[in-house]
Amino acid sequence: MSIIDRIIMKNNLLNSALLFCLLILASCDQGFEELNKDPNAVTAEQFNPSFLLTTAQLRSAHGDHNTSLYYGTCFVQQMASLSNVGIFDYHGDKYVYHKGNNEQLWNATYGSASESRPAKLIEDILVQTEEDPDFNNLHQMARIWRTIIYHRLTDMYGDIPYFESSRGYYEQIFKPKYDAQKEIYLDMLSELEDAVSKLDASKENFAAADIAYDGDIAKWKKLGNSMMLRLGMRLSKVEPSTSEAWVKKAVAGGVFTDNEDNLLISGTDATGTSAALANGMSWTISVGTRSPGKIAATFFNYLSDHNDPRLKYTVAVYTDPTDVSTKNTDPSVQKGLPNGLDRQTLEADPSYNPNSPGQEHQYSGVNRSVYAKLDGPRMFITYAEVQYMMAEAAVRGWISGDAASYYESGVTGAMKMLNQYDASAVITDQEIAEYLQAHPFVGAANTVAALEQINTQYWAATFLNGYEAFSNVRRSGYPVLTPINYPDNETGGLFPGRLRYPDNEPVLNAENYNAAVSRQGADNYITKVWWDVAN
Template sequence: MRTYKAGIASLFFIVLLAACDKGFENLNKDPNAVTGDRFNPAYLLASAQLQTAKYEGEVNTSLYYGEGFVQHFASLSNVGIFNFHGDKYVYHKGNNEALWFASYEIVKLLQDIIQNTQEMAEYNNLLQMSRIWKTVVFHRLTDMYGDVPYSEAGLALYQHIYKPKYDAQKAIYEDMLAELEDATAKLNPDMPRYPVGDIVYNGDIQKWKKLGYSMMLRLGMRLSKVEPESARSWVQKAYNGGVFESNDDNLFIKGTDPSGTIEALSNADSWVLSVSTRDPGKISKTFFDFLKNHNDPRLKHTVAVYTDPTDVSTKNTDPALQKGLPNGLDRNTLEADPSYDPNAAGQEHQYSGINRDVYGKLDGPRMFITHGETALLLAEASIRGWVTGNPAEYYQAGVRSAMKNLSIYDASALISDTEINAYLAENPFVGVQDLQAALEQINTQYWAATFMNGYEAFANVRRSGYPKLIPVNYPDNETGGLFPRRLRYPENEAVLNTDHYKEAVARQGADNYITRLWWDKED
């Protein structure tokens, strides 16, 4: 009897195990895992795109450093409390490092896409888009710091590399250009386009191709001084491939929440800060005077005086009643400056700020690369003999598109063809007989066209040498009164990635604001 009962018990146990086993497979699945038919890496690209526009690096580094360096903005605030550190070349740990940490968070997302799609044919276009976007992220990073972790970046999960080496900027540029060439060529409109993961071009492969070649043009032109023959080759490839043709091709990302209630998706922490706080950035006298002296129609849409920064009704956009703030001043030194009017209301508020109705919108765009910039680069390339075409026509197209581009920020900023034609008649292309005069005119227009894009404005001023900005020499600044050439590496790199950090410094030069990058060759 005991044997019988034991047999029945054993049989019951086996049946029970068989029944339970039907649920073990589901129990052992992670409901949050992105595997099998639930895996859609397209959403990672959308997140990378949004974070490229949203993250603090776009504001704290591009606006507060880049825009100050190139004298688009100035600030009156004293060192301890102001944001526009680039105005006075002073060091602020958080904003100096913001782009670095933001970029590597984005690189992780892109590396996840690349690692999980490179052997899956159906994801071809998504893979190529991600490779192109990676150059968008990395070229800004290397242009601000120089040698940076590149080839081993984002591989902690996949190759257990926790202390990535710093690649030389020359090698980074060579690889970025090769990546652009290969990825752009492999984009295929007949394969899945993944519009759900592309908040920029909605999966339009032809626009992605134009982006790839326009980025190639930008990076190729970056080499114009250090490797002119290589620059020529890449510029010609980009031109032959097909670059931006109008503002419809522009790469920009808009905030999604005009009310600012969804902070994670809005621009609530961005340009608005430059005009709505007690210590705002003001339009630099350098930039203001350029626009005013050339009767530039962008002036009336770009700047405004707010005598009360909390009351938009105090806005005045009449250029005759406005003025730019000289760079390098604070409240202690302002009153000795000839521009200061002791009878005007307030100290900083007698100076022009950005027009909040145009640039202060929570759902406004972040510009990354535009047709205006591209046409101006072609103007320079054509006078160098690197591409065919009429330099004057490229110049006119660049100026026209740059002016029309303001309406993307707000429809009220639309500049008419009549106004643009009058400007071009008053400011014609100087011609190719005087190369330096032509380069100065083209690149000064590029400087105007990249207003509110501090990364690109700062990079092209260093590359071209134009406009010829007069450096400031504020007490205890980082450059000794010299024009800045880069930012410092994050402080913890010397501790957490010591060996590679030291290798980079030994190769590139001292970790300070005046060490030149590889492509930033001295004239």
């Protein structure tokens, strides 16, 4: 056989083998897709994304509470402590820095690659429901909840990752840019407006997954508009005309009308067996602290001087901080702890009684049977706050209605709200009437005095909601608080403007972190957020 014949024969054999392989592959292709499916994978058809809403709501109420309690409530002098140098707790009492609690809200919101935090859970809902009309209401609920998550985060830190947040899985964005707070606020307001308009009571309401409102679409609409009112009012100084426009939209759309509309999430473990399922704030106040915080003298004196009926349910003296049976609610032994003291400087303070047992334990703490129940509620936004904001809007001439009526409704709502913490905390209509008679609204004509009165009451109504209390004090300027100048504090004795970014951000997300600092200002407690401007 010639060489040419051998080459031809070899090529024919190769061609035959190639053809055989192609036929085999073609025959296998029909089952290839099924063979390569993971039998344990969850498909969109099998998984109901409404389950994510339950977890997002629960985790929005648990896991971030130390930032609110240790910083927010202390900044605004609702709470105080003798802890020093930021070693233990209640660091905002002296404007000192503690890495873990300074960063807790940030970490509890964004989480890590191995954690599903509220920001990621909500993003998952939005992506999975975006193009499915069967999940319309769930999608709109998630949009509203997203503003609840991000508005408190941006209020505490300023510019934050927002538009690119939690997009690592979907768009491989692992170093999200920090967005300017103005852009974040304008987007949140637009999101609220659009989401409320698209909620539809005729469609599936996902009641089983909604631990806030049991799928009540009317309440979700009021929540969206009430949040719009809060965010709109936040701009009252930096952009008054924009603020006015959004406040008008919110009120026209329909906001909270009574305490049954309050947004609250309760703990689900009254025994304390699981800290993750208990009310985190209550856990910290009644179980988890080594150095219990006390009611600040500023807050105590305001309630006491006004003969406020809330005082009897708010304070108690515990001579043994680990034993609730040592509670004493006798008004004659109650007093608030001045902010800015430690165990050394306390003894020189006029409030200190050297003949009383202990040091801080002679001062009033939070009444745990009302405010620190492990299955008790954590308030996010309330009817009382809404009424006070409407009172301010009426004083400013932005909405119609009687500012005095809104103010009185706010006082009534704030006092009646204690019953949602515990059934025993009942303030009667007669007590409220007597309080309002003794402390009537000063009148809308006296704008400065009216705004001070309204926003001081707002401060009292947001007791233990450190995020909102701190934000509204910065926005309104009321109540007027005397700043603390404890040695080596973070502000040099100036009232704080924000918290610092987490320590690892300059390393893990350096370019975007640096851009935010360049735009916003130094990463410290003195720099103010965008909407916090002088009168």
